[in-house]
Amino acid sequence: xxxxxxxxxxxxxxxxxxxxxxxxxxxxxxxxxxxxxxxxxxxxxxxxxxxxxxxxxxxxxxxxxxxxxxxxxxxxxxxxxxxxxxxxxxxxxxxxxxxxxxxxxxxxxxxxxxxxxxxxxxxxxxxxxxx
Numbered sequence: 001x002x003x004x005x006x007x008x009x010x011x012x013x014x015x016x017x018x019x020x021x022x023x024x025x026x027x028x029x030x031x032x033x034x035x036x037x038x039x040x041x042x043x044x045x046x047x048x049x050x051x052x053x054x055x056x057x058x059x060x061x062x063x064x065x066x067x068x069x070x071x072x073x074x075x076x077x078x079x080x081x082x083x084x085x086x087x088x089x090x091x092x093x094x095x096x097x098x099x100x101x102x103x104x105x106x107x108x109x110x111x112x113x114x115x116x117x118x119x120x121x122x123x124x125x126x127x128x129x130x131x
Contacts, residue, residue: 002027002028002061003026003065003067003100005023006023008022010024011095011096012094013068013090016069016072017054017071017080018054018057018072018073018076020041020057021041021042022038022039022040023041023057025039026096028103028107029104029107054076058080061083064085065084065118066086066103067085067086069089071089072087103115107119
């Protein structure tokens, strides 16, 4: 699954989603993780109420299952959730690599329901009612 991180310094989750100049995206599974890309945004990102700044960010992370942010506004959170992306706020700046290792440990253990759901994003759900 893909995981996105709102970041200013490319090392930590330290950015508000709407104001983030960069979002780093990683691919993660039970065996490890790898960097995919960093998407950079420009323009007036700090203008509250400017919903136009969210559209390119949503487009950039649409195939991600989880989004880590320092903060996110109500409309941004609603748009993220509407795209089947689970937003997670970190209370203080946290190292991206540390978060990836924690997620990987969850995948190898007994992941909570939201992680199991995130792992299935983009995959066809098959139900066998015979079992």
